[in-house]
Amino acid sequence: MKFLDLFAGIGGFRLGLEQAGHECVGFCEIDKFARQSYKAIHNTEGEREYHDITTVSNEEWRTLRGTVDLICGGFPCQAFSIAGKRKGFLDETRGTLFFEIARAAEQIKPRTLFLENVRGLLSHDKGRTFRTIISTLDELGYDAEWQILNSKNFGVPQNRERVFIIGHLRGERGREVFPITRENSGAIDVVNKESGMPRETNRVYSSEGLSPTLNTMQGGGREPKIAIPVLTPDRAEKRQNGRRFKEDGDPMFTITAQDRHGVILSGNINPSENGMNGNVYDSDGLAPTLTTNKGEGPKIVQKPRGYNKGGEHEVAPTLSSNSWHENNLLKVGGIYKNVSKTHQRGVLPGLSRTLKSQNHDAGIFDGIRIRKLTPRECWRLQGFPDWAFDKAQEVNSNSQLYKQAGNSVTVPVIYEIARRFE
Structure with missing residues (x-):
């Protein structure tokens, strides 16, 4: 089938459709950076190219009638108004970008429509938005079927x-596409080792589990983060009865102030030698009261600044508001601060960085490293091959590549649907 790619983005629809043997004859994308990636990845020579879909006239769409079998697109979901005179789709969908698909379909009359949107479209405005869409397709002469599909069942984590x-033009209707099940598809179950999948931006996921849904990730550290092991063989540890041990048998323990704004300290400390009454506290317990530790316990290290020559102290010196100076450091375990590359200087062995008011600034180095997904990994989560990412990377910045991944569709899902088209 020959298809027109609307709201094309970086070509997720196109890649899946082409893998299923279909041919693109034109595309429309308003974002210039997405177009740069699209044209770097796909051979668009000789194709129709449109930018702002709202500026394409009905007459121009009609020139494609008879040459386009399918229109595809993941249209942005703006709120549909149910007020007004309710005179059909021209009244109820005008002002939304779904109207632009409806307008193109009315002029081109392709045999098939292939659309995508967020799951919330079904329940938006108590279902009236979705009912408007289906009614609009009916008025245009298309019988519709639909299904919710999850990318995790199609080989991507x-x-x-x-x-x-899917809209089928009456009189030229092909076979039904849905439902797609494990029995009639190549769908693959991906094990989810995380529970709940909350949306917090500072949530850390296992590298063995599922990524949360990708969004445009524009600032605010919204990229999914994973914890990866970085223990070397000589630092490997084992567990016994809930306590952690190094391979050489020395016990390790963690003390914490049980507050989400508090500091977590980790180290190989003998509590009986440090005024802690011989008690061992794990990461689920409370820290004992801090003392001046007259013995050989943790010390407060002050870095020199100005007239202050610095030094090690039993009692913390006066705290200053300029936390970036890192004047007061606790010499105990390996603690790092998760900040930008500009200020991050890696793990500070035996020292804590200066505490700040933000709860995300301090972290514990415990044989793992927390990092955000790279743009390449985000593209992989959408099913794009590395060669496609490599071409896009040549023409776009990382911030744009993150955004483009979040806005795309998952290629293997598109392929699984597209291979059913006749």
Whole structure:
């Protein structure tokens, strides 16, 4: 089938459709950076190219009638108004970008429509928005079917639920596409080792589990973060009865102030030698009261600044508001601060960095490293091959590549649907 790629982004629809043997004859994308990636990845020579879909006239769309078998697109979901005179789709969908798909379909009359949107479209405005869409397609002469599919069931470790809508032109209707099940598809179950999948931006996921749904990730540290082991063989540890041990048998323990704004300290400390009454506290317990530790316990290290020559202290010196100076450091375990590359100087062995008011600044180095996903990994989570990412990377910045991944569709899901088209 020959298809027109609307709201094309970086070509997730296109890649899946082409893998299933279909041919693109034109595309439309308003974002210039997405177009740069699209044209770097795909051979668009000789194709129709549109930018702002709202500026394409009905007459121009009609020139494609008879040359386009399918229109595809993941249209942005703006709120549909149910007020007004309710005179059909021209009244109820005008002002939304779904109207642009409806307008193109009315002029081109392709045999098939292939649309995608967020799962929330089904329940938006108590279901009236979705009912308007289906009614609009009916008025245009299309019988619709739809299904919610999750990317995690199609070989990519991303929890991404989307609703897919197929419109069949009456009189030229092909076979039904949905439902797609494990029995009739190549769908693969991906094990989710995380529970709940909350949306917090500072949530850390296991590298063995599922990524949360990718969004445009524009600032605020919204990229999914994973914890990866970095223990070397000589630092490997084992567990016994809930306590952690190094391979050489020396016990390790953690003390914590049980407050989400507090500091977590970790080290190989003998509590009986440090005024802690011989008690061992694990990461689920409370820290004992801190003392001046007259013995050989943790010390407060002050870095020199100005007239202050610095030094090690039993009692913490006066705290200053300029936390970036890192004047007061606790010499105990390996603690790091998760900040930008500009200020991050890696793990500070035996020292804590200066505490700040933000709860995300201090972290514990315990044989793992927490990092955000790279742009390449985000593209992989959408099913794009590395060669496609490499071409896009040549023409776009990382911030744009993150955004483009979040805005795309998952290629293996598109392929699984597209291979059913006749």
